Amino acid sequence: MQTQKFEMADMPLANGVRENGAAMAARPAAGDSIRVEVFDSIAPLEAEWRSLEQDNLASIHQSYDWCAAWVETFRRPLAILRGSLHGRTAFILPLEIVREKGVRRAEFIGARHSNINTGLFSTDFLDIAAGSGLTESQQAAIALALRGKADLMVLGNVPFDWRGRQSPFATMPAIENQNHAFQLPFLGSLEATLKQVNAKRRRKKFRHQSRLLDEKGGFDYIVAETAEARDALLDLFFQQKAVRFKAAGLPDVFNDRPTHEVFHRLLRLHKPGQSYAALEMHALRLKGEHEGHIPAVAALSRKGDHIICQFASIDESLVAEASPGELLFWLMIERLHREGIALFDFGIGDQGYKRSWCPMETVQYDLILPISTLGHAAAFVQRGVTRAKAAIKTNPRVYAFVQRLRAAKSTNEQPAEDTDG
Secondary structure, eight states, X not given: OEEEEEOOSSOOOTTOBXXXXXXXXXXXXXXXXXXXXXXXXXXXXXXXXXXXXXXXXXXXXXXXXXXXXXXXXXXXXXXXXXXXXXXXXXXXXXXXXXXXXXXXXXXXXXGGGXXXXXXXXXXXXXXXXXXXXXXXXXXXXXXXXHTTTOSEEEEEEXXXXXXXXXXXXXXXXXXXXXXXXXXXXOOSSHHHHHHTTOHHHHHHHHHHHHXXXXXXXXXXXXXXXXXXXXXXXXXXXXXXXXXXXXXXXXOOTTOSHHHHHHHHHHTTOEETTTTEEEEEEEEEEEOGGGTTOOOEEEEEEEETTEEEEEEEEEXXXXXXXXXXXXXXXXXXXXXXXXXXXXXXXXXXXXXXXXXXXOSEEEOEEEEEEEOSHHHHHHHHHHHHHHHHHHHHHTOHHHHHHHHHHXXXXXXXXXXXXXXXX
8 A cells, every 4th residue: 555645735736727728726725735545455445435435426336346346357456545634534536547558547447337437525525625626736636646656547427517516526627528428317206207208208108119019928027136137137138239239330348258247246236225236137028929038138226316227238139119128218217216216317328218218418527637747648639539539429420430440440359448338
């Protein structure tokens, strides 16, 4: 473990520039002296980590058990940051070091398959940071703590405004992520919730889908209860998604053994009575002439009153006319409405079915903090890449062309680092 203490009043954050190009406004540093410690393992922080993650608005992707599954599977170097103010823990940032093209990036553990990242902050620090965020000297302390371990810190998919609370990260150098996230707030009743997305049309569509499947023998909505059933549905998802990626001309972002392994690990992380499930498997299973066939699968995560659909897949070889994926979402939403959920999150990526379900769209940001000289150059490139992706995704013809190129390239290389779909 490496420990560093950084206290200053006037130390500037190296080249700290916001996306609009304006220099960060200097703030008085009195009272914001912070001690940042760097840990190369997660175990020493478990107790206080689990305490901080009780915050209902903290992402499941920064919970201890979720991160432990990624750490135990991928075994990348870690740089877990603990910030303390006045002797009390202010935050924990669970970071791993990923080397790309000679550049060492510090990023959230498992970030490349995360839908939302918030970090972990104490209630006291959130009160202190309300309206001001991480000060310039606190950011500099984080950068100094990472010196020698990383060239660049990139914290992706961070919402600055999340469920009525501003993130302490909102004052950091950042660029808008090319992907937004989409959510359906749950209101007092299912009918009130559906009115946000045209309840009459939704019910009519549900009746039509149900009738089509009933004519073929019916269907069951299943939530896997045993380890064997969960594993089987997850493997089926990997198979179905591979087919869908290929048909869409996209590389398969799930197509590697460690990724398969980590999601199977996550299936084991259930805490009955604690409103926490790292990964649940839901599916639609046909009866009658197509007995046992599963045309739609979805994986949900739950932390507190927040549900995230981590991923979903469909098999269009049968009953495609019944839109089984849409039907599965209806059944999941209907069931979860009885379980104290406040928000159903469809995750990142702009897709038609998400917009049809979601009245809420959340902008996320990538925080970019250079650490070394190489990191400053890498940060410039990172911002350019993100802008290019955003431009490409707003141009359907260019996006389709890029998809074809990526698909061809992926036949001989590892999957591209994109979480779309």
